[in-house]
Amino acid sequence: MANIKSAKKRIKVIETKTLRNKMIKSKVKTLIKKVDAAVAAGNKTEAVSALKEATVAIDKACAKGVYHKNNAARKVSALAKAVNGLN
DSSP states (O other), X not given: OOOSHHHHHHXXXXXXXXXXXXXXXXXXXXXXXXXXXXXXXXXXXXXXXXXXXXXXXXHHHHHXXXXXXXXXXXXXXXXXXHHHTOO
């Protein structure tokens, strides 16, 4: 355990940021699962709306520094490719 006051504060701040990042990542994963479920069911309209939601969430997570920009782009690209493969 840290003895220095500033180090104790950093520990608290890191815990807060970790919880925020976990919450954001969990939301993104849930939205990705919704897109995958819609694609698996073959429901194009539902998949497109879920893709929009997921894309916004991924972009926000990237802007907040939760995901690296290339990681976010890869996730969006994979989802878009899956949705565009539907007829």
